[in-house]
Amino acid sequence: PTLRIDVVSIFPEYLTPLRAALLGRAIDRGIISVDVHDLRDWTHDVHRGVDDSPYGGGPGMVMKPEVWGPCLDDVCPDDALLVVPTPAGVPFTQSMAEDLSRERHLVFACGRYEGIDQRVVDDAATRTRVLEVSIGDFVLIGGEVATIAMVEATVRLIDGVLGNAASHQQDSFSDGLLEGPSYTRPEVWRGLAVPAVLRSGDHAKIEKWRHEESLQRTRSRRPDLLPADEPGQPD
């Protein structure tokens, strides 16, 4: 395949959405491969324990290095890129998705609890490239949903995955602004009409109107995305 994806989780069934719809088709067509591993297969004890209390005290549990280490030894070769979703990670962006889509082999380590013993990442970093990545300023229960989001954002960029109808060429962040409103038939729905300009056939006017809508929406929802020369920049 163009891209090999391995995911490690204590809830492998959480990753089944990766086999549905367009991503499932990409697997069937051999564009990508997705293998999910149950971290508990690398436990040693009869209780298949994966976590323990945190040194220094505090709430919650930490995932054991003695389980994660051998797992990544088997699942993550040195030439792969290890991606560790965590609220404490660098922000995941479209640009990072583009970088990941050019990789040959991605390994996602899904943590739960308060996270994975830091020495697992530190040890892996002596052999391979490691990215600790956040998908947003909110805390999930584990890294699985973040992994699904990052895989979807990454795989859709690989040639052949999206039909050309759903091309990613005009992605909403392509000009750095938020996408404005979209409309389709009927022309009037529940008394609401489609903006007349969109039915004018005047493509220059339509393009101008759409850019203005994008700017207006970006000013109101994401002033941080505004280019320096646009009014409305946060101080």
Ligand SMILES: Nc1nc2cc(Br)ccc2s1
């Ligand atoms: N936004 C995110 N929240 C979490 C929580 C855990 Br627990 C593991 C990974 C992530 S990524």
